[in-house]
Amino acid sequence: MGFGPDMIGYEMSEDCLYINVIRPAGVDENAQLPVAVWIHGGGLTMGGSADRRYNLSFIVENSVELGTPIIAVSFNYRMAAFGFLSGPEVEASGATNLGFRDQRHALWWIKENIAAFGGDPDKVTLWGESAGAVSINAQLFAFNGRDDGLFRAAVVQSGFGGALHRYPGGLNNTSVASVNYKKLVQATSCASTYGTPASLQCLRDLPLSELMAVLNNRALNVAIWVPAMDGDFIADYPSRQSRDGRFPKVPVLVGQNTDxxxxxxxxxxxxxxxxxxxxxxxxxxxxxxxxxxxxxxxxxxxxxxxxxxxxxxxxxxxxxxxxxxxxxxxxxxxxxxxxxxxxxxxxxxxxxxxxxxxxxxxxxxxxxxxxxxxxxxxxxxxxxxxxxxxxxxxxxxxxxxxxxxxxxxxxxxxxxxxxxxxxMSNTWVRFFVSMDPTAxxxxxxxxxxxxxxxxxxxxxxxxxxxxxxxxxxxxxxxxxxxxxxxxxxxxxxxxxxxxxx
Known part of the structure; x- marks a missing residue:
């Protein structure tokens, strides 16, 4: 596992879908330890699990000192236009909310493989902040609140309960997504395909260097790429799903900062x-x-x-x-x-x-x-x-x-x-272990x-x-x-x- 820069301006790649597993030394593969899964923030536009501020070694060390060792996991997911491009053409292809779908696949991988590292697949807690918190909301409400048994609890810092509503009107506003899609297509050599089904495939076929040059333009590298209500991964408004109880009934530790x-x-x-x-x-x-x-x-x-x-x-x-x-x-x-x-x-x-x-x-x-x-x-x-x-x-x-x-x-x-x-760190560990921060x-x-x-x-x-x-x-x-x-x-x-x- 390595740590390094992850911000706009540094060279990045769509080849980013990696998972980090941090565990105490000497853990037996049959240890069945609780698992904390960190989802990083960054506005769904930048960030990464390699950010040194997200070094999970310290909290794992704390868990060992408490006598309740845990395993910590982090992963990357596609962001910005790679993860959250939307518009009619994208929705028709079923390629919406790819960043959230990456996260879902990572959770399935953890479910299927964490036992080999000494973790218990039935004791997984999601943990995230900011856009990572919004990502946990997306997983809680995914597929109309379907419970796939991928996690048993969640820690949600600065972002619990709803959607990332960067557009005026939030999820009601589909026109802005179409405008952003148009801007992207017309800024590339795919401009002539705009308005046809071929535009999305043209974007997919572009050399990465051309697409990155366009996306790094100031008008397109800002936080304009957001989740879309697609009737599938995001099937309904969080307010309705919360009201109706359409979410996995898992305990949560949540909160925000004063300012x-x-x-x-x-x-x-x-x-x-x-x-x-x-x-x-x-x-x-x-x-x-x-x-x-x-x-x-x-x-x-x-x-x-x-x-x-x-x-x-x-x-x-x-x-x-x-x-x-x-x-x-x-x-x-x-x-x-x-x-x-x-x-x-x-x-x-x-x-x-x-x-x-x-x-x-x-x-x-x-x-x-x-x-x-x-x-x-x-x-x-x-x-x-x-x-x-x-x-x-x-x-x-x-x-x-x-x-x-x-x-x-x-x-x-x-x-x-x-x-x-x-x-605070020890309290988070207690929640990962027992689903109760005071236990x-x-x-x-x-x-x-x-x-x-x-x-x-x-x-x-x-x-x-x-x-x-x-x-x-x-x-x-x-x-x-x-x-x-x-x-x-x-x-x-x-x-x-x-x-x-």
């Missing part, structure tokens, strides 16, 4: 730049969430902005993490006066509402679920980002040396940060004090359950999952007609 929206709001992927006025905020949510042609556009925008007011004290990050952004300040020029408003909206749109919707569905159908909120600002992360997307990764992997990072996230941090990493913890403690983590039960809190809050500056604690409840509930209620999930 997820700092990765998706102003000056990030969701918007073109700083947002300073109500008019600019309305234009942004129109373009990103709904599209200009939605029949109820005016009322949707008005309702959403009412529920997410321009009050910095209720946006993200909190005022104790980053000061008030004042008119005329350098922060206003860079971030925009409505930065906190945009990050709250886009963070809840990308993460929170689908997470909460999924938790409610799991509870409704009697399936155990545990939810967390990660609230740590790592070394080197600016205050306006704080506990943003991806920040929990070195903790759950117990990557205390910062392998693969430009700067070690633990460098210069108090010892409590490494303590939290050990606690066998023996008075599970952080800084010598007990930490509790109740199952998520919306019946306890009038519609919401309880989370554990992972915090390195104080002992982790339990809270009600009620932040921005009105806005999140509105998104849940409008999952289908407005957001397309």
């Amino acid at each position: 997820e929206g700092a990765s998706f709001g102003a000056n990030r992927s969701a918007t073109a730049g700083p947002i300073n006025t109500d008019e600019e905020m309305a234009e942004s949510v129109t373009r990103v969430l709904f599209g200009p042609n939605h029949p109820n556009l005016d009322s949707l925008v008005r309702e959403l902005l009412y529920l997410y007011p321009d009050i910095q004290a209720v946006g993200i990050p909190s005022l104790d993490k980053y000061p008030v952004i004042k008119p005329g300040s350098p922060e206003a020029a860079f971030l925009g006066l409505q930065y906190r408003r945009s990050t709250a909206i886009y963070g809840d749109w990308m993460e929170t509402y689908q997470l909460r919707r999924g938790l409610i569905a799991w509870s409704k159908h009697g399936v155990p679920a545990w939810n967390y909120r990660f609230d740590v600002t790592n070394v080197g992360v600016p205050g306006y980002q704080s506990a943003a997307h991806f920040q929990e990764i070195p903790y759950v992997f117990c990557n205390l040396d910062g392998v693969g990072y430009a700067r070690n996230p633990f460098e210069g941090a108090p010892g409590s940060y490494k303590t939290l990493a050990k606690v 066998g913890s023996g008075g599970w403690r952080q800084d010598s004090r007990p930490v509790q983590w109740p199952r998520y039960d919306p019946g306890e809190g009038g519609g919401v359950g309880r989370n554990i809050v992972w915090d390195a500056d104080k002992v982790s604690y339990v809270e009600w999952d009620s932040f921005r409840a009105e806005g999140v509930n509105w998104m849940i209620e409008n999952s289908l007609n407005a957001l397309g999930t």
